Amino acid sequence: MKRLYLGLLLGGLASLAQAFDLQRLSEQLARPEVIHGQFIQEKHLRALPQPLISKGHFVLAQKHGLLWLLRTPLQQDYRITARGIARRDGDTWQMLPNKSEGAEQNRLFMAVLQGDSSGLQRDFELSLTGTAQQWTLKLVPRSVLLKQIFTRIDIEGGELVRRIELLETQGDSTVLRMQDSTSAQPLSEAEQHDFAE
Known part of the structure; x- marks a missing residue:
C-alpha cells in the first residue's frame, strides 16, 4: 500500500514537473515539418461597420516558409520566407519592397506559427495559460x-x-482563424516549386 501511494505521489510530482510552459509550446508547434490548412481573415476597421473578410489556404513549411494563398474576395498568392515577401505575378514571384513595419509583421507571423518563443520573447512579454x-x-x-x-x-x-x-494601437484589429489544419501531408511538387523559385 505504501509503495502504491509513493508511486502515485511521484507520478503526480512528475506530471507537475511536466507542466505546460513556453518551452513545451515551442516544441509542440515546431514538431510538424509541413502544415496545410484553410484560413479566414477578418479585418475590423474603425471606419467600417462590417469587417473585411478574406479566405484562402496556407502551407507552412518549417524549412522553407509560408505560402498564403488568398482565394476570396480576390485571388492573390504570397510567399513569406526569411528573404521577405513575394507575390505571384503570372508564373513568377516578385519580391515586394521590404518596409520595416511589414517586415516586422512578417517576422512576427512566422515566429508565431512556427512556435519560436525565443524570437517572440525578444520583442514581447509572453503570458501562456492552458494545456497542450x-x-x-x-x-x-x-x-x-x-x-x-x-x-x-x-x-x-x-x-x-x-x-x-x-489588436492595433489605432483601434483596428485583425482576427485570423486557421481551420482544418493538418500536418499529415508533405509538400506537393507544385508547392516545392513555389518555395524553390
Whole structure:
C-alpha cells in the first residue's frame, strides 16, 4: 500500500514537473515539418461597420516558409520566407519592397506559427495559460516599433495554432482563424516549386 501511494505521489510530482510552459509550446508547434490548412481573415476597421473578410489556404513549411494563398474576395498568392515577401505575378514571384513595419509583421507571423518563443520573447512579454490541448498565449509588445503598431496579440491553439488576434494601437484589429489544419501531408511538387523559385 505504501509503495502504491509513493508511486502515485511521484507520478503526480512528475506530471507537475511536466507542466505546460513556453518551452513545451515551442516544441509542440515546431514538431510538424509541413502544415496545410484553410484560413479566414477578418479585418475590423474603425471606419467600417462590417469587417473585411478574406479566405484562402496556407502551407507552412518549417524549412522553407509560408505560402498564403488568398482565394476570396480576390485571388492573390504570397510567399513569406526569411528573404521577405513575394507575390505571384503570372508564373513568377516578385519580391515586394521590404518596409520595416511589414517586415516586422512578417517576422512576427512566422515566429508565431512556427512556435519560436525565443524570437517572440525578444520583442514581447509572453503570458501562456492552458494545456497542450487548449492554450492561450498573450503577447504585449516591448519594442518601440511594435508598441506603435500593436497593443496586444492573442494566440489560441491546441496541437497547432487555431486563432490569432492582432489588436492595433489605432483601434483596428485583425482576427485570423486557421481551420482544418493538418500536418499529415508533405509538400506537393507544385508547392516545392513555389518555395524553390
